[in-house]
Amino acid sequence: MNNAIIRFDHVTVTYGAIQALQDVSLEVEKGMIVALIGANGAGKTTLLNALTGVVPVKEGHIYLRDEDITGMKSHLISQRKVAHVPEGRRIFAELSVEDNLRVGAYNLYKDKARIKQLMEMNYELFPILAERSKQLGGTLSGGEQQMLAIARGLMSEPEIVLLDEPSLGIAPIIVEKIFEFIVKINQMGKTIFLVEQNANLALETASYVYVLETGRVTNHNTSEVLLKDDSIRKAYLGL
Amino acid sequence: MTMIVQQLVNGITQGGLYALLAISYSLVYGVMSLVNFSTGSIYMLGAVGAWLLCNYLISDFLLSLVVGFAVGFALAFILEKIAFKSIRGISRISSLICTIGFSQMLNELTALLFGKATKGMPSFFSEKAFEVVGVTISWLQLILMLAVVVVLVTLQLFVYKTKMGLAVRTVAMDNTTAGLMGINVDRTISIAFSLAGACAGIAGVAGCIYYRSVSAYMGWIPGIKSFSAAVFGGLSSMPGAILGGYLMGIIENFGVQIFSTGYRDVISFVVMIIFLLFCPAGLLGRKKTTKV
């Protein structure tokens, strides 16, 4: 890929003695949905966290639109139009739905009109959030929280949306809905980098997929090719 | 009856000082999950700043408060930059010990430069304000009460109505996610810490004017008492800390009335301990959500 908007170049991340990522290289092409699949503890969350400055990178470099962002603070990466929807949603439990969205648009704080516009857009996309706008974030159901987490991410007008297991702990029927949203968001022109344990969903939604095993990229290809790959079918699709 | 009202008035005046200190603890605890035991020393240095101003430059009430604010803010800003930023997130216990160490250092350094002897402050507003059915309220009490309320209200407005206030609340809830939202976590913590210092500094000035004395060790007891008051109200809740501060002042003054002045410091702690046995989270405290 030569149109890479995100690029990992031989990245290693460690937690003390644990090597969570080992020599990982990958690229996410602009405008696409790219997925990263892997089992529990493979290092998927670590990879996104390294990208957004939540955990330090030990070796290698990470590039965003050809700018080296290795070791950059989270808020600076957010200001570069990257929205990270974290694992477990991390909704601000003591803030209302509306205030959660407002925090998402923190960098636009003064631009009330724009915030209102973005909020309306999100309420249109997720009508349930409009109904719950005054409710505290912590009292929403898991599915609603996931929608709020995505909406909160969209409030910063990102070009790139990073999603960490949006299907986690959510009923299949709601998961389906959330993935419809993801496709919709991609059609709005945003690049999506999706982390999923649910390989079926990931292969269905993404056009290009990386496979992560114990901190290493062991396979990557277009979804079409991977869906026909026997090792993938066996290990991840249970076929 | 008049006695009760009189003690209530005294309690609210004194409680205001505790409330300022308690909110200082609460603000720091919120964004850093750290109890800053150098709060009492910042209180003391605010008072020393006011003493220097009144003795060498100009004896002015309002300017003294401004000096207290400035000294507290600057001191806390520096402390955070040189001491707490580097060890943040490493170990909570070592940060805690660090705050105690800094407190000790500031006290001793002040004793060395300023002397160990207690010094007097000039008196402000010493005329009686009014006497209603035997209850005396001095102008000073009235003005101090008002000053404290103004500071507390301003701080609440800052926290709940401004962009930086939203950042402070967000960082207090989940600093990692706050960073992902585009909030500069380091800067937010620095500002919250400095403002907490400013509150302690103002409290120190109010304290030294109220008691008309300044000394290098004057911060210890108010520091500990208002920490208890903050825990009493619920450390993680700012309204709780304010409430705790006022209640502490009121309980203390009634206690002194009922028992004797010698028990002043004991009474409030006994009440606190008994209360916390039954309500460990404090009056308005909630269980804190997990923080990284």
Ligand SMILES: Nc1ncnc2c1ncn2[C@@H]1O[C@H](COP(=O)(O)OP(=O)(O)OP(=O)(O)O)[C@@H](O)[C@H]1O
């Ligand atoms: N803060 C941390 N300290 C120490 N080890 C960690 C930390 N975070 C993650 N790890 C370890 O790093 C490895 C990768 O974890 P990571 O959370 O990135 O996996 P994951 O692929 O996201 O897993 P899951 O699908 O369960 O979310 C695991 O072995 C994990 O135990």
Ligand SMILES: [Mg+2]
């Ligand atoms: Mg994960």
